[in-house]
Amino acid sequence: MRPDLTERLLRLGAAERELLKDLHQVRFATRPAAEFLAQLDGASLAELQESGLIREVATDRGDILYLGQTGVRAALALLGDEQRSGAGPYAALRLRHELRRAELYIALRGHGMPSAAYMAEPRLDYRSAAGLGQRTLVPDALVRRASGDALLEVDRGTEGALQLRHKWLRYREWQEEVGGRRLYVLADEPLRIAASLGEAGLDATVLGEPDAIARQVWP
Numbered sequence: 517m518r519p520d521l522t523e524r525l526l527r528l529g530a531a532e533r534e535l536l537k538d539l540h541q542v543r544f545a546t547r548p549a550a551e552f553l554a555q556l557d558g559a560s561l562a563e564l565q566e567s568g569l570i571r572e573v574a575t576d577r578g579d580i581l582y583l584g585q586t587g588v589r590a591a592l593a594l595l596g597d598e599q600r601s602g603a604g605p606y607a608a609l610r611l612r613h614e615l616r617r618a619e620l621y622i623a624l625r626g627h628g629m630p631s632a633a634y635m636a637e638p639r640l641d642y643r644s645a646a647g648l649g650q651r652t653l654v655p656d657a658l659v660r661r662a663s664g665d666a667l668l669e670v671d672r673g674t675e676g677a678l679q680l681r682h683k684w685l686r687y688r689e690w691q692e693e694v695g696g697r698r699l700y701v702l703a704d705e706p707l708r709i710a711a712s713l714g715e716a717g718l719d720a721t722v723l724g725e726p727d728a729i730a731r732q733v734w735p
Contacts, residue, residue: 531559537631540591542618543607547579617670623730633660642693653690664696666733671703684716702729
């Protein structure tokens with residue numbers, strides 16, 4: 517760990533370290549969402565901003581907070597490097613999707629899920645049962661649970677029928693190979709997504725509100 521990063525982390529209280537982990541997991545948060553997480557953790561959002569670990573930008577969706585490069589390194593030092601996501605800055609191109617995923621994360625934290633149980637966009641490797649060799653599935657998030665990992669998808673209605681079918685068939689292939697993992701979908705159009713899942717022969721839980729998903733994933 518770089519000396520300057522060590523010094524910054526040592527200056528933070530336990531609550532501020534927890535908030536740092538939360539902000540890494542959501543990637544982007546509106547100011548009200550970031551303030552809610554700070555309240556949940558009992559942390560000072562201003563302290564993290566003053567430390568230079570958080571950046572803020574004004575957008576048409578309001579003020580958006582996110583971790584700068586040093587903030588990301590600090591969060592990974594606390595969470596563990598396996599929490600690193602491959603999306604990087606490209607996640608900003610899907611801001612609407614990312615903010616919805618942040619709502620789901622916040623709902624899960626509100627239901628008692630620890631930040632370390634959550635991983636954004638993990639790469640899940642498996643071998644195709646159809647003889648197509650090594651394959652990779654990348655859900656929007658994975659939640660580690662004693663009862664078995666839960667996979668999370670957020671659908672904002674931007675994918676066409678063929679694209680959805682391809683995605684769900686990949687999930688079905690993965691579940692048939694690995695097994696024991698439940699898929700939960702937070703959808704803007706639950707009936708449409710449930711129908712596409714049925715057409716692909718994939719069983720999943722589809723709901724339209726983050727809190728409803730959170731109650732199922734982390735009861």
